[in-house]
Amino acid sequence: MNYLRPLPRTDLPRPPDAVPLAGSAHVWWNEADLTLRGVPTQRFLADELVPGDCARLSAPRPVLSGLPTDRPLVMGIVNVTPDSFSDGGLALAPEAALARARALVAAGADLLDIGGESTRPGAEDVPEAGEIARTVPVIAAIRALGIATPISIDTRKAAVAAAALAAGADMVNDVSAMAYDPGMAAVVARAGVPVCLMHAQGTPQTMQQSPRYGDVLQEVHDFLAARIEHALDQGIARERLIVDPGIGFGKTLRHNLTLLSGLSLFHNLGVAVLLGASRKKFIGTLSGVDTAAARMPGSVAVALQAAAQGAQIIRVHDVTETVQALALWRALTSEGQSE
Numbered sequence: 001m002n003y004l005r006p007l008p009r010t011d012l013p014r015p016p017d018a019v020p021l022a023g024s025a026h027v028w029w030n031e032a033d034l035t036l037r038g039v040p041t042q043r044f045l046a047d048e049l050v051p052g053d054c055a056r057l058s059a060p061r062p063v064l065s066g067l068p069t070d071r072p073l074v075m076g077i078v079n080v081t082p083d084s085f086s087d088g089g090l091a092l093a094p095e096a097a098l099a100r101a102r103a104l105v106a107a108g109a110d111l112l113d114i115g116g117e118s119t120r121p122g123a124e125d126v127p128e129a130g131e132i133a134r135t136v137p138v139i140a141a142i143r144a145l146g147i148a149t150p151i152s153i154d155t156r157k158a159a160v161a162a163a164a165l166a167a168g169a170d171m172v173n174d175v176s177a178m179a180y181d182p183g184m185a186a187v188v189a190r191a192g193v194p195v196c197l198m199h200a201q202g203t204p205q206t207m208q209q210s211p212r213y214g215d216v217l218q219e220v221h222d223f224l225a226a227r228i229e230h231a232l233d234q235g236i237a238r239e240r241l242i243v244d245p246g247i248g249f250g251k252t253l254r255h256n257l258t259l260l261s262g263l264s265l266f267h268n269l270g271v272a273v274l275l276g277a278s279r280k281k282f283i284g285t286l287s288g289v290d291t292a293a294a295r296m297p298g299s300v301a302v303a304l305q306a307a308a309q310g311a312q313i314i315r316v317h318d319v320t321e322t323v324q325a326l327a328l329w330r331a332l333t334s335e336g337q338s339e
Contacts, residue, residue, distance in 0.1 A: 023060025025070035026333040061272035076104030109321035123152030143168035158183035185234035201250025263309035276315035
């Protein structure tokens with residue numbers, strides 16, 4: 001396996017050999033590090049790479065029709081659950097979930113991610129029928145109000161995904177990378193919708209019990225590459241695929257930081273990259289903030305790191321603050337801004 005990591009930059013002015021990173025109008029690169037297992041890393045200029053490698057790192061990543069491809073998209077979280085780590089129970093009632101969805105759209109969310117099963121460490125499985133009963137009425141109510149914002153269904157289960165898509169969802173966010181339910185790939189392929197493939201080591205019940213890696217960046221990359229191949233084999237088009245390194249899903253603090261600092265490696269896979277780190281425990285560990293809902297400032301800092309690494313989608317609880325921060329970041333990293 002070859003690990004080709006573009007070295008992302010946002011400084012201005014850009015040199016003549018600057019290449020957009022994955023279609024970004026704000027992040028560019030002109031050097032990349034190539035690592036082979038057992039061989040020292042070598043650095044290459046962009047124009048020294050074979051054309052296919054350069055194209056793979058620079059091509060835009062369409063996520064959903066009508067959404068921008070040149071800036072990070074903000075995905076607002078709607079947890080219709082009693083036990084999510086940060087906001088469990090706050091949007092469990094359909095009326096509360098609908099109100100939260102409307103508020104996130106008003107705050108500037110590009111997408112909504114609606115889930116009916118917590119996947120926090122130690123969480124218990126929710127039966128299909130229960131997950132459908134939590135999520136589908138909310139999706140249907142959003143569409144009944146005429147809200148056109150794209151909706152992602154956060155689920156590992158094919159039956160839940162199918163019901164959500166029928167109710168008006170536009171994509172699937174599967175934290176098992178379609179490994180939990182053998183029927184998931186068929187549902188996604190038949191619907192022709194995007195799917196996010198996330199890395200996790202273990203299950204929600206076991207994933208934080210001494211996670212270990214030889215090289216976390218390479219191992220997560222290899223896992224996601226294999227799941228991409230599985231999806232392609234099942235008839236899902238590459239342009240419909242999104243990957244997520246799974247911050248906090250079977251990772252220590254050091255693993256999480258390594259993935260965040262090396263996030264641009266996942267552009268080597270040639271698909272869109274999603275990062276979901278909002279309010280997670282490592283932010284509290286580093287900042288000394290125990291209460292998850294109070295970790296907004298740290299979450300925004302991580303969102304800006306993801307943006308600077310060229311991530312296409314940033315999944316967050318605090319949409320207002322993230323949208324504002326990214327607006328300033330875009331202004332600071334755009335050439336040709338009016339004075």
